[in-house]
Amino acid sequence: MLQQQLLNGLVTGSVYALFALGFTLIFGIHHILNLAHGAIFMWGAFVGIYCVTILNLPFPVVLVIAALAAGLLSVAVDWIAFRPLRKAGYSEFSAIVTSIGAGLILTNVAQRVSHTEVMRYPFGTFPIEIYHVLGLRISLLQITIIGSVCVILLALGFLLFATSFGQRIRAIAIDERTASLLGVNPDAVYFQTFFISGALAGVAGVLIGIAFNSVHFLMGEPYMLRAFVIIVLGGLGSVGGAVIAGLALGVVHTLTIAYLSAALSDAIIFSILFLVLLLRPTGLYGTLRLQTRVARV
């Protein structure tokens, strides 16, 4: 029973990781806390379900379309909410406020589009097949989720750490001004990272939507809040940390629901966040020491 719950937790956690990765990417590279990320995730799920119910597309195509759409949406959020601030050189707090604004608009439009309904995938969208491995029940859907998350993570790792494109991104992350003097076009990097981050959220949205078979306009909010826990636990801006913390959070979440109480699970998760901020604000991989702590003695 415990092993089964652990497995379920890892599956949920892998999607959490996918979601949090886009969030932490934007923070690590551009130092922007994008609070509209949850709304972009929700729109990914919306695009996914409309592709299935209206256009009747096969599942892999749906994933790609949702990723593209959410990626472009994320770029649009950057243009509307963050680019004007960059031009004027405002503080990080302004970016938090405008991203809250962008998130509100996206959520409200989704509410109007969906008429405040909870939408479900039609029966048989995804074949229900259950395998028994080592005494554990694992469904085809769970295998697909874990498989696609692994593929995406490997691709992202390759992109960030083994290509010249990744080099440009990391240069911008270290110092935007110096990098642009060395010939990196910051606008292009903003476009690319926001697109990647949105695409990750879009895929996560479709996977979560189909895994819990429920898509509604408020679905982004709880994931957004859990993503906070994940990125703080993993260290803000750390890609590896986000993956590990995402998996851990998925397991903790599933175990508290299974053994304690569903109502308490959020309180426990956020208490963990609070404790981590208090005891080790740099997270598991302490790379951002100067940024988290106050410089005063």
Place this chain on the structure above:
Amino acid sequence: MTNFLLSHQALLNLCIINAVLALSQYLVLRAGVFSLATAGIAAIGAYTAGNLMLRQAVHPALAVLAAGLLGGIVSIVLAVPLARLRGVFQAIATLAFVQIVMSLALYSDSLTGGATGLNAIPKVVETWHLLAVLAAVVFVLSRLGKSPTGRAFDTIRQDETVAVSLGIDVVPHHRLAFILSGCIAGIGGGLMAGHNYSVATAEFGFHMMIAVLSFVIFGGLVSLAGPIVGALLLTILPEVARPLADNRMIIYGALLIVSIVYLPHGVVDTWLIKHQRRRQAALSAKSGPEAAVKASS
């Protein structure tokens, strides 16, 4: 005039309560603390006052006072970890605090009534009570704002390093702002309990956080009139234009983005700055640059 006031009394009361909450958020932002805790502390205050009035039959004035006191005590505890963090991390930590409060409120049925909330609280708070509380808060904050402490707040907000080099001790000032803000938020929550007949979790949390933040950002976070004008305008606007009410969140979102980008000082402060410049220009045109220097100092 009296007729108009009577027919819109409910709206007026709402404006005043919102103004009190906005002042709580204003105080922390003015001192350069990126706290979003107001919504959580207001919830604590509301449940405290609601319980005291409903179950212990405590006098409403005492109940509201107790709510403010408890808000202050919670802030004292919360100020300790918060002093170790900066910027975005303070925002995340306080956001986590709000989430912990909300999920505990949902969980502890016996104390808060869970999802149904506390109901049938006697409505004892009249408009003049609210006005008196608002006046008291404005009085305290204006005295504080004109004192050396207020000027220290402004310096810390604009540049913490400069503040430290001027011999301003940042942590005690942050703590003072945060604790006072907690008291005001608790009182605001207590007033809500005595005015709304009921206390429910849906009123607090993320939505209140966004609303209160919009009041301050839209109004302005330096002058005391800023948050009050912001609360007035943003509370009345959706009521005046009925078709807009369904899209209240879109309006808030768009206002957050537009006002940060184009009016970074908020409506009131931008107007004040313009007014001051005009006066200085008039002075210097009349009697040479010396008078202008004198007037500005």
